[in-house]
Amino acid sequence: MDTPAGPTARGAASSTPGDPGVDRRGFLCAAVGVGLARRMQEPSGMYGLIGKITATPGNREALAAILLDFSVAGMPGCLSYIVARDPSVDDALWVTEVWDSEASHKASLSLPAVREAISRARPLIAGFSDRVVTRPLGGIGLAANRAG
Amino acid sequence: MDTPAGPTARGAASSTPGDPGVDRRGFLCAAVGVGLARRMQEPSGMYGLIGKITATPGNREALAAILLDFSVAGMPGCLSYIVARDPSVDDALWVTEVWDSEASHKASLSLPAVREAISRARPLIAGFSDRVVTRPLGGIGLAANRAG
Numbered sequence: 001m002d003t004p005a006g007p008t009a010r011g012a013a014s015s016t017p018g019d020p021g022v023d024r025r026g027f028l029c030a031a032v033g034v035g036l037a038r039r040m041q042e043p044s045g046m047y048g049l050i051g052k053i054t055a056t057p058g059n060r061e062a063l064a065a066i067l068l069d070f071s072v073a074g075m076p077g078c079l080s081y082i083v084a085r086d087p088s089v090d091d092a093l094w095v096t097e098v099w100d101s102e103a104s105h106k107a108s109l110s111l112p113a114v115r116e117a118i119s120r121a122r123p124l125i126a127g128f129s130d131r132v133v134t135r136p137l138g139g140i141g142l143a144a145n146r147a148g
Numbered sequence: 149m150d151t152p153a154g155p156t157a158r159g160a161a162s163s164t165p166g167d168p169g170v171d172r173r174g175f176l177c178a179a180v181g182v183g184l185a186r187r188m189q190e191p192s193g194m195y196g197l198i199g200k201i202t203a204t205p206g207n208r209e210a211l212a213a214i215l216l217d218f219s220v221a222g223m224p225g226c227l228s229y230i231v232a233r234d235p236s237v238d239d240a241l242w243v244t245e246v247w248d249s250e251a252s253h254k255a256s257l258s259l260p261a262v263r264e265a266i267s268r269a270r271p272l273i274a275g276f277s278d279r280v281v282t283r284p285l286g287g288i289g290l291a292a293n294r295a296g
Binding site: 046048050064068078079080081082083084085086087088094096098132133134135136137138139140141142143 | 194196198212216226227228229230231232233234235236242244246280281282283284285286287288289290291
């Protein structure tokens with residue numbers, strides 16, 4: 001009963017790091033410190049991303065390490081950022097993100113540390129796919145890392 | 149450059165609440181209290197789920213409320229559990245989960261509170277799709293809620 005307009009259709013649109021939009025895909029974010037489980041946060045405020053990143057052959061672990069480096073650098077407004085292997089697809093990673101706002105996500109892409117990481121990651125990336133933008137409502141594991 | 153065996157293919161296999169496997173889809177989990185951002189956790193141990201749940205027409209908010217109820221009940225081993233709207237698909241929700249092990253996830257499905265919630269949610273669910281099992285490596289917003 002899934003709708004034809006679902007993410008499977010969107011997911012079919014893969015892209016490469018050469019695409020101009022690559023910096024806007026938001027596969028990088030980071031935060032530090034204590035997170036707080038919350039039953040419900042501002043439904044209209046939070047901005048989520050789910051997406052798959054396929055590494056160039058044999059480079060999944062190296063790419064994951066670059067993505068995870070950012071978990072130790074502060075990134076205002078990043079509430080959740082999880083990097084995961086896809087056990088059924090060689091070289092594939094999934095990155096799921098929650099930001100306190102779309103603006104915080106966009107702002108992160110201008111930070112020197114993020115731009116530097118994107119430049120290190122790009123040669124290891126074969127493509128992006130299955131990207132879904134979400135509006136998170138709440139749950140467990142949303143770090144206390146509000147912007148501003 | 150996505151692989152043909154990617155989640156788009158898996159996502160094409162939608163199902164209904166009547167499927168025997170519904171209780172194993174792990175769209176319910178919960179935890180309480182403080183989460184800790186971690187750069188890297190046991191890569192081999194964590195178990196992740198990404199999936200879309202489509203509500204029966206007009207029931208997305210009611211279904212989301214049932215799913216979010218579980219964020220205030222303890223659920224051993226659930227490190228992240230986020231419910232999000234799909235802004236581009238009416239009645240669609242995305243649930244992303246991280247557990248400290250697949251065993252913790254499976255154990256949660258036998259808990260009375262979860263079984264009761266599944267029974268409340270089932271009439272509001274039109275179908276499941278786009279399910280991906282992942283092996284999380286780490287990141288931000290993994291709640292400190294280890295099992296045992």
